[in-house]
Every structure is written in structure tokens, then in C-alpha cells.
Amino acid sequence: MEISKGFVKVTGGEVWYRRVKNGGNGIPLLVLHGGPGNSHLPLEALDVLNEHREVIYYDQLGSGYSQRPDNPNLWRLDRFVEELGQVRKELRLEEVHILGHSWGTTLLSSYLLTSPNGVKSAVFSSPCLSAPRWADDQKRLLKEMPSEVQAIIDRSEAEGTTDSKEYKEATQEYYKKHVCRLDPWPEVMKKAFTLGNSDIYLSMWGPSEFCVTGNLKEYDCTPRLHEINVPSLFLCGRYDEAAPDTTIYFSSLVPEAKYHIFEESSHTPYLEQHEEYAAVVSAYLHESEHKA
Structure with a gap:
């Protein structure tokens, strides 16, 4: 397995990337981590997909191993969308599959709605495509928690x-x-927290997963999901904060999209059911490449 690392320039600074090769000649997979403000680290579990294709990760500006400019004006969805396009260009990913996890699906959907060329398929892993709906789902899940936890x-x-x-x-x-x-x-989950940037998370999302107060508070792309015209796969865990019924609903809005629920997982099925997750994603990428 050949691993290369480096930095590319984007609006506002430089972002760190990691490329994993193993001789496979499939179309590369670009992975977008969750957050905002987290790192790619737990998603390195997807290294196993390099048997058939190169797998590329990058830490979004301000988090992980990337530069951390002290400029709150950079923490906007449109700049992160611009950054994604810049990373693709700098890494010469003319044809690419893209997998986004959690906030990474917010970024992925917003990017796809700019009609970029060369995206072979999209994987929406534990999707967050409507902040208001996410908040409602969290309120419902919180009601199932012990009363003392709810009270605090x-x-x-x-x-x-x-x-x-x-x-x-x-x-x-x-x-x-x-x-x-x-x-x-x-x-790897514990280490990822040390690499995160809580200022970005607080600015864009809020103090916790279920308290949405940041600049993404009104984000909702569901009215435009029908415009996504690349093969799309939606994934989540049975106990996911990205609720299964919401994930299935999102998939119903994207033409010919498919979905898969991991029955023993929550928000990190790529760790909780690693083998099944890798098999499902690998099969979908292969299928997308070989469609007539």
C-alpha cells in the first residue's frame, strides 16, 4: 500500500491530504469528513477500499492537520464548497467518486448542486441535508434518554x-x-477529538449535535435533491442520529438513489460494522463505474 501526504492551497490557507494506492485501476474515491471542524482520521477505516481504487482524504481548512487561520469569516458553507472544487483540481481528480459523512454530506450535496463535471457517484453516509429536520430528530431521540440526562x-x-x-x-x-x-x-475516535476545531463547530453548528445555533441552522437542501443527477447511495445505522426514516426520505428525493441500513450501528457504521460497510460501498462504486 502506497501512502502519500501533502498540502494544497485553497481559499484562506492550505489543507492537508492523504492518498492511499494499492494498484487498483478503478476511479478514485474522495472522502469528506464530518464536523464541521472535525478530521478525516476515523474514516481511514476506508483504506481497505484501495484494493480497487485510490482513496483520498483531506482535512478541511481549520481542522485536523490542515492550517488553522484565525479568520471566522472562512467558516461558511460556500467557502467549503469552493474548497472541495479546489482540492479536486489540485489533486487532478477529473473523474471521481465522492463519499461524505454527516456534515460531509451537507458539503457533498451543496457541491453537487453546482453541477460539477466528472463525479461518477455520490455516497451520503449518515446524511445531514436539513438542519431543521436534524434538530427535530435529535429532540425525538433525546426523549428516549434517561430523565436526568434530559434535565441536564x-x-x-x-x-x-x-x-x-x-x-x-x-x-x-x-x-x-x-x-x-x-x-x-x-x-482513533478519541484522537480525532483532539484534532478537531471546536470554534468551527460552534460557529457553523452549535454546542452539541442536538443544539443547532450556528450559521447552518436554516440549511435545508431537500427541495433541490431531485436535481442531483449522479448515482447516489444513502447509508446510516439503525441507531444513528441521522435517523433511518429521514435517511430513507432523503434517498426518495434523489432520482434512482439506493439506501442501506446497518442494523447494529449508530453514526459510525464504518467502524461499528466495518466489513459490511466496506463491502456495501465497494459494491456500489463498482456498480456505478460499470453502468451502461
């Missing part, structure tokens, strides 16, 4: 104390159920 979260958000220790502990209980159900969490 409600009180902290009402009083503006979402930076408190008890709020963080309460949200962690939610994350154990709906973000990653592995116990203990893999070290």
Missing part, C-alpha cells in the same frame, strides 16, 4: 451553560448511544 441538557441550554462539565457528560451519554456504540470507543 434542557437546563444547560436554557441557561446558556453548554460549556459546563455536566452538559458535556450528559451529551457523552447521548453520543454513546447514537454516535458510536462501541465500548470502549476506538482510540
